[in-house]
Amino acid sequence: MIDAYAYIGFWPYWPIKVRKTADLIKLMDKWSIDKAVVSSTRSIFTPNVEDGNQEVYEAVKEFPDRLIGCAVVDLGNEESALRQIDRALESGMRGIRLYPLYHGYSLRKVSPRVFNKLIESSLPVIVPYRIIMNWGLPRLQPEEIEFLLKSLSDIDVVICAGNYRELAPTLEFLRKNDNVYFETSCLQVWGGVEYLAKTVGADRILLGIGVPLQYPACGITKVQHADISDKERELILSGNAKRIFKV
Amino acid sequence: MIIDAHAHLGSWSKEEFFPVATADWLASYLDLMGFDKLIASSLLAIFYDFHEGNLAVVEATRRYKGRILGYVTVTTSRFLDEAIKEVEEMVTKYGMVGVKIYSTPLYHPVPMPWPEVYYLHIDEPWMYRIVEKAAELEVPVLAHATPEDCLNVAKAVPDATIIMAHMGNTQIARGDWNKAIMVAESCKNIILDTCSSTVDMGFVERAVERLGAERIVFGSDVPLFDPWCQLEKVKSAEIDEEDKRLILGENIARILRLEE
Numbered sequence: 001m002i003d004a005y006a007y008i009g010f011w012p013y014w015p016i017k018v019r020k021t022a023d024l025i026k027l028m029d030k031w032s033i034d035k036a037v038v039s040s041t042r043s044i045f046t047p048n049v050e051d052g053n054q055e056v057y058e059a060v061k062e063f064p065d066r067l068i069g070c071a072v073v074d075l076g077n078e079e080s081a082l083r084q085i086d087r088a089l090e091s092g093m094r095g096i097r098l099y100p101l102y103h104g105y106s107l108r109k110v111s112p113r114v115f116n117k118l119i120e121s122s123l124p125v126i127v128p129y130r131i132i133m134n135w136g137l138p139r140l141q142p143e144e145i146e147f148l149l150k151s152l153s154d155i156d157v158v159i160c161a162g163n164y165r166e167l168a169p170t171l172e173f174l175r176k177n178d179n180v181y182f183e184t185s186c187l188q189v190w191g192g193v194e195y196l197a198k199t200v201g202a203d204r205i206l207l208g209i210g211v212p213l214q215y216p217a218c219g220i221t222k223v224q225h226a227d228i229s230d231k232e233r234e235l236i237l238s239g240n241a242k243r244i245f246k247v
Numbered sequence: 248m249i250i251d252a253h254a255h256l257g258s259w260s261k262e263e264f265f266p267v268a269t270a271d272w273l274a275s276y277l278d279l280m281g282f283d284k285l286i287a288s289s290l291l292a293i294f295y296d297f298h299e300g301n302l303a304v305v306e307a308t309r310r311y312k313g314r315i316l317g318y319v320t321v322t323t324s325r326f327l328d329e330a331i332k333e334v335e336e337m338v339t340k341y342g343m344v345g346v347k348i349y350s351t352p353l354y355h356p357v358p359m360p361w362p363e364v365y366y367l368h369i370d371e372p373w374m375y376r377i378v379e380k381a382a383e384l385e386v387p388v389l390a391h392a393t394p395e396d397c398l399n400v401a402k403a404v405p406d407a408t409i410i411m412a413h414m415g416n417t418q419i420a421r422g423d424w425n426k427a428i429m430v431a432e433s434c435k436n437i438i439l440d441t442c443s444s445t446v447d448m449g450f451v452e453r454a455v456e457r458l459g460a461e462r463i464v465f466g467s468d469v470p471l472f473d474p475w476c477q478l479e480k481v482k483s484a485e486i487d488e489e490d491k492r493l494i495l496g497e498n499i500a501r502i503l504r505l506e507e
Contacts, residue, residue, distance in 0.1 A: 013346070014425055014449075014453075016449075017448070113376075132449075133445055134445055135416065135422035135445070136423055163353055164260075164264075164265075164443055164471070188471075188473055189471070189472070191473070192473060195349070211448075215446045215447075217480075217483030221479045224475075225473075241371040
């Protein structure tokens with residue numbers, strides 16, 4: 001199993017048990033999660049995204065077989081965004097995550113140079129609606145994601161952390177764009193996984209759990225119990241993530 | 248024994264990915280999950296005509312006697328005497344086991360985010376009178392509302408049992424389950440129900456640690472949510488097996504006096 005949407009780092013809003021990367025690995029062991037695609041929460045909550053990205057570089061170095069690193073890039077400032085993308089490539093990161101709400105910019109205002117750099121990098125771009133499924137956290141509007149998709153039609157884009165209110169626009173994105181994928185960490189809808197599999201194909205869906213911020217069993221069970229074939233399940237649990245993140 | 252303390256009869260949304268929860272559908276859901284019972288309120292009653300919706304629940308409880316139990320819903324306190332009469336009739340004549348109240352958007356559906364000013368909160372004097380009727384009839388009140396609203400209602404009617412639906416994990420409550428626990432700590436007639444979109448790791452454990460497992464009940468919010476996911480919040484929580492049994496069914500059975 002690969003958790004396509006996971007984190008390392010501190011959680012500032014309430015105490016969580018897992019605060020160190022080694023403890024994250026133990027949690028993954030407990031729930032048979034082979035790998036997790038991680039960014040650092042420090043990159044979301046503190047001004048310099050590179051501080052958190054450095055943590056990710058080091059965590060991946062320490063646990064290369066378990067963690068897949070995603071750099072958080074702040075696209076709001078053109079020059080620093082270009083540097084951050086370069087750094088992500090140099091450091092062997094396998095993806096780039098965007099948190100525009102937390103970094104104070106609109107995806108509609110990102111410079112074409114930055115989008116071109118993202119395309120040149122060939123790294124998949126991960127764009128979450130929210131950090132985790134908690135109604136207290138802000139949500140990125142689907143219109144912002146729509147704009148991003150128009151600008152990044154040549155690379156893989158993984159839309160994350162969508163729930164029932166985002167499902168209709170997300171389905172439209174998936175239908176219209178073959179390069180777009182969706183992970184399941186925040187999808188709580190009855191039959192959501194099989195509905196997606198039947199509607200857009202299991203090859204477009206990735207297991208997301210949100211470790212260590214969300215209950216692993218909750219993320220896993222909705223895929224395990226989904227009314228889909230074993231082949232579809234395998235794709236969702238790990239096959240698609242392996243392909244997209246080149247594992 | 249597993250009792251789903253928070254389910255719905257009816258149709259949630261026009262979107263095709265939401266199932267329509269008829270009585271038969273709810274019964275098949277119980278079979279699928281291996282649950283003993285569920286307690287349902289009508290979505291029609293919550294968002295439109297409460298009497299029509301409540302009668303549909305009555306029909307469901309008759310069709311699946313002992314497996315589907317019902318909450319009588321009142322849309323807002325503004326129906327006052329009519330609402331009190333509805334509660335009285337539905338409980339005494341039709342055997343409904345609880346009352347559902349809802350801090351509702353005045354205009355529904357509306358695009359996100361919903362401004363606070365458009366909500367009709369349950370924390371208002373006419374609602375206290377409706378809740379007093381529930382207390383008099385010795386049935387609990389399942390309240391979809393903020394922790395603050397539930398606290399004020401619970402304090403205003405100390406003989407009532409207020410089950411805070413979703414334990415703060417709603418849009419109106421901004422997902423603040425910590426506040427829900429704080430509030431329940433300060434007011435013993437508040438119970439928390441677990442169903443929600445939220446799967447924040449550790450929230451069930453925190454509630455058990457601060458309140459005791461006796462103050463928490465399991466719910467799924469079907470047909471909205473994946474029930475396996477809702478169930479795993481409790482089953483996978485790092486709490487004692489006895490605490491899980493309490494949450495999954497024994498607490499609500501005790502509150503509803505099902506064994507009597």
